[in-house]
Amino acid sequence: MTLQEKKEILTSYIKEMGSLAVAFSSGVDSTFLLKTAHEVLGDKVIAVTARSCSFPERELKEAIAFCKEEGIRHFIVDSEELDIEGFESNPKNRCYLCKHELFEKIAVIAKEQGIKEIAEGSNLDDNGDYRPGLVAVAELNIKSPLRYAGLTKEEIRALSKELELKTWDKQSFACLSSRFVYGETISREKLSMVDKAEQRLLDMGFQQVRVRIHGTIARIEVLPNQLERLVSVREEIAGYFHELGFTYVTMDLDGYRTGSMNATLKDSE
Template sequence: MNQELMSKYESLKAYFKDLGKVAVAFSSGVDSTFLLYAAHDAIGDNAIAVTASSCSFPKRELNEAIDYAKSLGVRHFIVESEELEIDGFAQNPPNRCYLCKKELFEKMFALAKEQGIDYVAEGSNLDDNGDYRPGLQAVAELGAKSPLRDIGFTKSEIRQLSKEFGLPTAEKQSFACLASRFPYGETISEKKLSMVDKAEQFLLDEGFKQFRVRIHGDNVARIELSPSDFPRMYDEAFRLKVYDKLKEYGFAYVALDLKGYRTGSMNETLGL
């Protein structure tokens, strides 16, 4: 193991020891799983996990969060966070993520206080600094800690250490909440969130690892795949299988994005 990387990990553990007690915002993703593991490694039962449950958070992710926290032996709390009830959220403005994160972390801080904990930590890393992420503004305003960014972890380093420690998320695909599949200004509804969730679950079940199903209007699906997965879509039988399945979920049109998968593609329309 790279000694410099292990030194970073020891710095992360020291960070948690300085906090004493912490509530980790835990989504079961690559970053938050690593963060929770490190917190538990550093301060044991003084670290708790908090997961938000909502219609924009797939059930599979919630179940994975529950299973991992249980396997680690961490106290795990689930807070209900119904984004569609947040004023302005459903209209999907460019600051949608800010509105969501502010409401979510206020609930997490309230729960932490009930448990006698002053600090809430979230899992953004250095790579998150390069994209439009208004949610990080809410994190900063509320005083949440960002240990991975503070110490300087990249996504690649997190995956490397996750593999070293045998974490189940070492090679897990990156995930963002389902609301990020909508163009800014288009109304987000529970029905359309469900359509996207079912479409992405189908592609996961078919073995795809890194992709997005973006929804445009009420019934257009734009699939982003890693370019290496394009040839699979060229097979006529499989292509029609995908089309028929997404049509079953409510999509009338299904398109393959020729640029391929990339994070934050909806931000490309903002001109930032």
């Protein structure tokens, strides 16, 4: 199937919905989905963004700016994961707990605004990893238009570039809670440490980063072709990370990859 055919499937699917609330994080996928939905349905589309301590302020600001620029009605809902019973202990179904609560809150807004459907931005590549959040998506009948159309992350970036979206080459992002090894307590303090650490790396020009946290150990993931550069500025990075509260600062020689924390699930099976 060609990319154009997939795009046509996507637009037809969205058109059939009639009206849509998009869970909008300002990431690559949800930005493309929101832009496409707005082109198809116009003012029958709204964006809903969750505000929490696991969602960096820079991402929230980008979400607000995009909706303002595009003229899309935008709602910000407080969805503090740490207030969800059991979440801070970081269980294997952490993402399920978070998504279930978020989509329930979006459903309230959608109903108030007379919106029929709710959609999220997972893509075809998400089918190949451990994604407990997709269980909540299925349970609550949340639509996944990008997966429905069979679009991969690479294809979404290509289509985003065609639309001249600034996010076409933006780093992939997942909530900061995903930086914690399963079973390790998630706290506001450590979320802030991770957020500031990753922001420093981004400010230094690293394109795709993760700072995984293991107790007081920071495990840095960057693209393999930037590992050498990471070593060249190691003293500056280590010094800043120590100031944040990390005792040890390490570099992951495997480089950046999605869902690296899920390797611990396989080890425990």
